[in-house]
Amino acid sequence: MSVDGLQPLSPILAARIPVELHLEIIGWLACDRHSLHICAMVSRTWYPHSVHLLYEKVDIGALNTVSSMAQSAFKHERVRHNLVGTLALDLDGASEINSGRTLESALVVLASLMPSLQKLTLRQCLPCPLHTSFYAALRACKNVTDLTLCGVVLENYRVLFRVLCGFPQLRRVAFEGNLRFSHATSPSPVDSVLLRRSKHPTSCELRHLRISVSNKALVIPLVQWLVDSSLHTSIESLETRVADKHVTVLNELLQAIGPSLVHFRELVALNKKFAHLDLRHNTSLQTIELYSGHRSLTDIETVLQLTRALASVGSPRLTRIVLKCGDHPGSWKPSANVRAFDTADLIPLHAVIGRPVFDALRVVQVVVCRKRSQDVVAVMTINRLLAPWCARGIVSFI
Structure with a gap:
């Protein structure tokens, strides 16, 4: 300041x-x-x-910080009183990796001091295998509703199931970073059966799911495990990265979630081969955020992908769409190897966005490149692509 x-x-x-x-x-x-x-x-x-x-939010990145905080808490009533109001805890063990130490003990020590904890983030801070004291610490996190697992290493999917079941009030789970399993690349049939038969609240109360792992090989088995389990039955919000080889299994997840899904967001693609998902089974969607990929807006492939994505929408309750265009200036430049679209190519797209299913749509936000020299071209291109919605006055640019 x-x-x-x-x-x-x-x-x-x-x-x-x-x-x-x-x-x-x-x-x-x-x-x-x-x-x-x-x-x-x-x-x-x-x-x-x-x-x-x-x-209110405590960030810990070293074991020394855990030790000093614990000592202060046991010596001073004022520190204990302040920790009671902590709502978010972020454990980042990246700096301890080279020393061979982990921050697993941080949760063991601090869980009982933070009874109001609601959001827990674990970043590269768990040993493999987990100690039994860690599971005991999870039972003290009775009010945690938001869990993020980023770059952690777990033994297998059964351990992941046990961790999720440690939070009785869990409502949001995010899988991020280089998440991986040391003893299993794919869930065993036993793992899926155990999770499906579970009566734990975690298996039926999950509302928000985010899949943003950088380990491409893990996406398919992880999503398949979620489909085979009962974790997806009440999901209302889904955020996920999309790559062409993951489309089939992600479409299975969307179909399994069905009408309970209200918000859907496509994150930045894992590679340049980008494909949209099938949303026809999610008939209660209210907001959708689509990512156009790394191609130029004038590329005919962009038009075809946008047409396929919007053609799969079947929710008459949809009120808001966010279209995020290429995330770097180079994506706005047409390539010599691709064909730019013409007016005839837009006829199928305009027919799709003119369907009655979009009658309740009130807002279409387009996230465009901030570079001024290209903003004008981007706006003109979007106006051509979304002409029926522009005529209704519902398109805005960010």
Whole structure:
């Protein structure tokens, strides 16, 4: 928080500003820990709110931090009181990998000190195999609803099932980074049967699922395991990366989820061979975010892919579509090896987006390149691609 060139308010004027306004401004600094430390030292009035925000999300990247925090908690009642209000815990063991140590003990030590914990992120911090004390620590995380597994190594899918079942209130799961299994590349039939027969709340209350693993070989067995289990039965929001070889199994997942799906988001593709998914079984969708891939907007292949993607939509409740175009300026430049579309090529696309299923659509947001020299071309191209929706006045650019 820089104060260079700013003059402090006079005491009379400062006294007229309500304390609630001060606290509201401090709330906007929730992600700036350095500024929160400064605010905590300004006055006794600012201290409680600033410290509350500092402890609301705890990030730990070294065992030394765990040790010092645990010692402070056992010595000082004030620290224990602040940890009670912690809502998010992020354990990042990347810096400890070379030393052969993990942050598994961090959750064991801190779980009982953070009874209000709702969001837990585990990044490259778990040993393989997991110690029994880790599973005991999971039972103390009774209020965790959001779990992210990023780059962790587990023995097999049975261990993954056991970890998920450790959180009785789990509602959101994200698989990210280089997630992998040391003793099994694919789930065994026994693993799927055990999960399907489970009566644990985790198997029927999961609402949000995010699949963004960088390990391409893991996507198919992981998704197949989710399809064979009962984890998908209540999913309302799905975010996933898409590559051509994963389309079949991801379509099986979408079909298994069925009408319960309300929000769907395509993440950046795993490779340049990009393909959209089939959404015809998800008849309750309200929002869709589509990713156009790395091709130029003027490429005929972009038109064909967009046509196929929108043709698969079968939800009459759809009110919002987000179309994210190429994520780098080079994707806007037409290549000499591809054919640009003409007016005749747009007839099937316009017929698809003119279907009655899109009558309830109210907003179409297009995320375009920020480079000014190409923005004008992008807007003109989008206006041609989405002409029926532009005529309705529902297309906007971000």
